[in-house]
Amino acid sequence: MSVPFSIVIPARYASSRLPGKSLLDIKGKPLIQHVFETASNTQAKNIIIATDNNEIASVAESFGASVVMTSEKHQSGTDRIAEVINKLAIDDDEIIVNLQGDEYGLPVSLVDQVASNLFNHPDKQLATLCEVITTIEDYTNPNIVKVTFDKNNTALYFSRSPIPTERTGGLPEKVYRHIGLYAYKAGYLQEFTQLPACALEESEALEQLRVLYNGGKIHVEIAVDEPGLGIDTIEDLELARK
Numbered sequence: 001m002s003v004p005f006s007i008v009i010p011a012r013y014a015s016s017r018l019p020g021k022s023l024l025d026i027k028g029k030p031l032i033q034h035v036f037e038t039a040s041n042t043q044a045k046n047i048i049i050a051t052d053n054n055e056i057a058s059v060a061e062s063f064g065a066s067v068v069m070t071s072e073k074h075q076s077g078t079d080r081i082a083e084v085i086n087k088l089a090i091d092d093d094e095i096i097v098n099l100q101g102d103e104y105g106l107p108v109s110l111v112d113q114v115a116s117n118l119f120n121h122p123d124k125q126l127a128t129l130c131e132v133i134t135t136i137e138d139y140t141n142p143n144i145v146k147v148t149f150d151k152n153n154t155a156l157y158f159s160r161s162p163i164p165t166e167r168t169g170g171l172p173e174k175v176y177r178h179i180g181l182y183a184y185k186a187g188y189l190q191e192f193t194q195l196p197a198c199a200l201e202e203s204e205a206l207e208q209l210r211v212l213y214n215g216g217k218i219h220v221e222i223a224v225d226e227p228g229l230g231i232d233t234i235e236d237l238e239l240a241r242k
Contacts, residue, residue: 005115005183006046006094007039008084010070010077011060011101013053017233022056022101024231026240031231032056035101036065042111044097050077050084051101076207077101082193085186092187095119100180104240105228110181117219118183124154125192125216126208127183129223130176139171145178145206147220155218158206176220179227182208188216 011022011032018024022032032049039047049060052072060067068087074080081098090096097115099106110129118127130147138144142160149155157163158178166172184192198213200206211218229240 002043003112003116003119004095005044005097005119006048006090007042007044007097007099007111008081009035009039009047009049009099009101010080011035011049011051011053011056012072012074012077012080013051013056014072015102015232018231018237020055021231021237022051022053023059024237026104026237030059031104032060032101033063034104035099035106036060036063038103038106038108039099039111041108042097043115044111048084048088049101050080052080078189078207079193082189085190090186092185092190094186095183096186096189098182098184100230102231103181103228104231106181107225107228109225110179110223110227113221113224114181114183117221118185121153121219123217124219125184125188126211127219127221128155128208129179129181129227130220131179131223131227133171133175133177136171138177139175145180147176147178149176149220153220155208155212155220157212158204158208160204160206176222178220179223180230181227192216 023030049065049067057067068084070080070083114127146163147158201209
């Protein structure tokens, strides 16, 4: 059975490390078009690009995307999506997948997977994905977010630190990297963006900790395919172009 859901792609211009990255060319197409084409091959019934930049909007409309203009003041893609939900009066029960505008080469299967997981676990507020970490370098890298979860696939904690800690100094048997792909109900997202940031979130610089701090539940599952490449730096861009 196909799961009814929509995709919102937040795409801001003023990225601190790679400004205007949504418009940068990869193999003859702007990055934002690659992301839109991924979204178009999923089971989503609606796809919206949410941006604060007229040039991004113009380019997106040129390849047939629906665009909603949003404020330049948003601190995160989540806040940007909440504005879209409010502007379009999206129903509270609608499942929304947050597909970041810099996710190059993300398998379609992961988008459908995260939407299905939330649909099949209505007791959860969010659904997200992870993959197994296989090297000590990734395990100790603060730029790679780790996640632990219980026997029911409910998130326990997310951290930039190595979790769980292996007392011998090696790599734990089961350790997972968080994949930053989310599905949530539109109504909960509106509630979430009204909650103040908590100390854990600010310490780790991980927005999803606000959900756990306030008693929300996040479903976590191992991704059915390897994720794509998030374009955050010029090195990521060159790797994608290769």
